[in-house]
Amino acid sequence: MKDRTARLLSELVSAEFPISMKALSEQFQLSARTMRNEINEVNDYLQQQKLPLVHSLRGKGMKLELNRKEKEQVYVLLDADKKNEVLRREERILDLILATALSKNKIFLFHKEEEYQVSKSTVDEDMRRIRDLLKGYGIRVLSVPKEGLILEGKEKSIRTMIYSIVNKAIGSISLTEQYKNQSIKQKIIFDYIPINMISEVDRIYDSCISASEDNYYRKNLVNFTSICISRFLNKKKIETRTWLKRNIYISEPIENFVETVFNHFGFTDALNEFSYLSFILETLNQQDMNTSIDWVQAQLLSIQLIQHVEKQTHIPFSRKEEALQEGLYQHIAGLLNRIRYDVQFANPLKENIQKNYDVIYRAVQSFAPIINQLTGKKISQDELSFLVIHFSTSLSELNQEVTYYYRAVVICNHGMATGKLLSENLKELFNIEVLAVLSSREIGLIGKLDVDLIFSTLPLRELKKPLLVLEPIIKEDSKKLIRDFLQQNKEYRRINSNYQDMTHVFHSLLQVVDKQIGKVSKEAYEELADVFKEKQFSVNKRELQPMIQDILEDEHIILQAEANDWQDLIQIVSQPLIKDETITQQYVQAMIQSVNDFGPYIVIGKHLALAHARPEDGANKLGLSVATVKDPVRFGNTENDPVKIIFCLSAVDSFSHLNIMKYLVQLINDEEKTKQLDEVTTIEDFKKILLNG
DSSP, rough: HHHHHHHHHHHHHHOOOOOOOOHHHHTTTTHHHHHHHHHHHHHHHHHHHHHHOOOOOOTTTTEOOOHHHHHHHHHHHHHHHTTTOOOHHHHHHHHHHHHHHOOOSSSOOHHHHHTOOOOOHHHHHHHHHHHOOOOOOOOEOOOOOOOEEEESSSHHHHHHHHHHHHHHHHHHHTTTTTTHHHHOOHHHHHHOOOOOHHHHHHHHHHHTTSOOOOOOHHHHHHHHHHHHHHHTTOOOOOOOOOGGGGGGGGOHHHHHEEEEEEETTTTOHHHHHHHHHHHHHHSSSSOOOTTTTTTTHHHHHHHHHHHHHHHHHHOOGGGHHHHHHHHHHHHHHHHHHHHHHEEEEOOTHHHHHHHHHHHHHHHHHHTTHHHHHHSSSSSHHHHHHHHHHHHHHHHHHHHHEEEEEEEEEEEESSSSHHHHHHHHHHHHOEEEEEEEOOOGGGGGGOOOOOOEEEESSSSSOOOOSEEOOOOOOOOOOHHHHHHHHHHHGGOOOOEEEEBBBOOOHHHHHHHHHHHHSSSOOHHHHHHHHHHHHHHHOOGGGGGOOOOOHOOOOOOGEEEEEEOSSSHHHHHHHHHHHHHHBOOOHHHHHHHHHHHHHSSSEEEEEETEEOOOOOOGGGGOOOOOEEEEEEEOOOSOOHHHHHTEEEEEEEOOOSSHHHHHHHHHHHTTTTTHHHHHHHHHHHHHHHHHHHOOO
16 A cells, blocks of 8 residues: 555554545645546455445545444554565654664664665665765764764764754644554654653653643643653763753743653663753743743734834734734743754644745744844744734634725726726725726826736737736636636735724723823723723723823933943933832843843843843833943954943733834834934923934
8 A cells, every 4th residue: 555545544543533635635635537547456355355435424534434443453453564575765864863863773774775675876866865964953974983973073963953853844743642553754753753652751740730722732741752762761961051041931831841841760870961952941931021031022012013013014013013923922931042042842743834824924034134143043934834823813803893995097998987897896806996997098096006916908018016807797717717816816905894893982081080080990990991892992001001201201211321331331221210119120130141141132232222121120110221331342243333322121920011022123123213212412302303203
C-alpha cells in the first residue's frame, strides 16, 4: 500500500466524525478527483482484508465505521506495512540527524545503508544535504573512525537544531494520538525521543502549569523539554553560565515545572542546565508585563504592527484594538526572545493561513524587517503566520459589523442609457458604487475620480487600474466573471460600517456628569458602559485612557540636563517621579540593571530612549517624565545613538498607558519633531511642540 493511501486510511480510522471531501483534499493537497481515487484504493485494501468500507454520509462527508476489534486489526496491518516500507530521502535525513544527535549507540554509515536498503552513493548524497542543512545552525557533522557520526558545535545550537528539525518535519507532535497511529516521521522521532518520556513531561505540565489547556505553547514547551532531557541523559550538557543572570525573570509556574522535571528524571548538579531550560521555556510561554523585560518593546511593536496592517489592507483593525493589541502584545513579548535564541514555533496551519488570509499575510510580512532589525535575526514564516491568526480573528469579528463595497467607473460607448443600465446592475448585484458613467473620450477623467476598478463595454489600453470588459447586459456567465474579478482585486474593497462607535459620545457624557455632579465612580462608569452595550453601541474603553498631556506635568519636564553617562541620565529623568512617589528608588535601580543585563533596548528610536522597568519593580501609579540632554549620551545602540531625549514611564497594567505609547510611536517616526524638542529652552515651548507639533 502506498504511503499516501496508508496515511489516508489511518486518518479515516482515527476520525470520530465524518470528514468532508474538501477537508481531505486540502489536508492531502490533492484534487477532489484524485482524492476519490485514493478512497477507492483504501476500499480495495479493506475489501481484501474483509473489513467494512469507507462510505459517504449525505451532507456530512466520508466515514469509516469500525468496531474496536476491527480498528485494532487495521492498526496492526498499518504498523506491519510501515516496517517493510523503504524510507524516502527526507525521512532518511530526519533519521540520520536524530540518530547522530540522540542515539546512545555509535552511528556508522555502512550500517545505515543496510538498514535503509540503499546504495552508498545514496547515503552520501543524504549526508551532503545534511551538512548543508546543519551549516545554517553553525554545526558540523563529522565521520570519525571507530566513533561514527558526531556533531560538532555549541550545545545550545545543537538543541535548537533538533527542535527546529522536529518541528519542520511534522509541525507539532500530537501527544494525544496512540503510538501505533503515528506517521512515519513521528515514528522516527519517537524512536529517539521515547513516547513515554514525552507523556511524563506532559503529565508534569498538567500538575505545574495547566491540566486543561491544549495549544501550541504547550506542545512546543513539552517538545523542547523532552529534547533537552534526551541530550542531558546522553551526557551532553550546557556548560556556559551566561543563563544564570536571566533566571530572575522566570515566572513561578515555569520554575516549578523545570524543578519537577529535574526531580522526576533524577537530574543533579545541573544549575547551568536548570537556568538555560527555564529561560528558553519562558520564551515559549505567553508573556505579560510582570514576566517580560520586553514589555514596552512588545507594546510599541504591536501598536506599530496594527497601524501598518491597517494601512496596507484598508481593514479598520483599530476598531478591535482592545483585544487585538492585547493578544499581539502577549505573543510578541515571547516572540522577541524566541527569535533571538533560535527557538521559533512551527505552525502546522502555515499554508492554510497564507492561502486563506493572503492579503493580511503579505501586510504582516512587509512588517518583518522591523522585527528582524530589532532582534538581529530573521523571523520565520511560521511565526508570521501566528501573528496573522490574531488579525484574522479580529477580521471575523469585523465582518459581523461591516459590509464591503467597491468604488468603480463604467465606460460605455453604446449610449448613456445602456451605460446607466450596466451601472445599476453592478450596484444591485455586487454592491459596487459607480461614481460615473463615461464614454471612451472621457477616460482622462478617471484619474480625477476616487475609484478602484473600471468596468468597460470595450477593450481599453494603458489604464493604471484593474479593468474588466463586459457586455452591456449582465448575463449569468458574466456574473461569474465579475465575481472572479472582484475576488482577484479584493484588496481594493472598502468598508461600510453597520455599527455605531459611541466612544466619543460616551466620553463627552462622562465629562458632563463630572462637571455637574462630581467625579464619576468606577461603579457608575461600569453601569453606564453596560447601558451602552445593551443598546448595541460600541465603546472602546482604551480610547478613554489618559492622553500624554493628562499625565505629563510641567514639573515632570527637564530641559538641557547634564549627565555624565547613561546611568546618570536615567537617575536624572527619574527624579520627578521619585519626588511625587509615582515610582520608588528600586524602580530606578531596576531600569539601570536591565540595561546592564540586556543591552540598550530602551533606545527605541533615533536619539530617543524610553526608560522603564517591570511594574512589580516599584511602579506605584501611572506616570511619565521627560528630559532633553545638553550633551547627547551614548547607550551603546549603534543604530539610534546618541540619545537626545529620554522619557521615563511608570505603568501598572497592560493598557492604561496605551495612548502614551501611541504617541511615542508617532514621535519615533518624526525625527524633525525630535530635533525641535531637543533645541527648545522653555517648558512652554517644549509642551507646545510635543503636544501640538
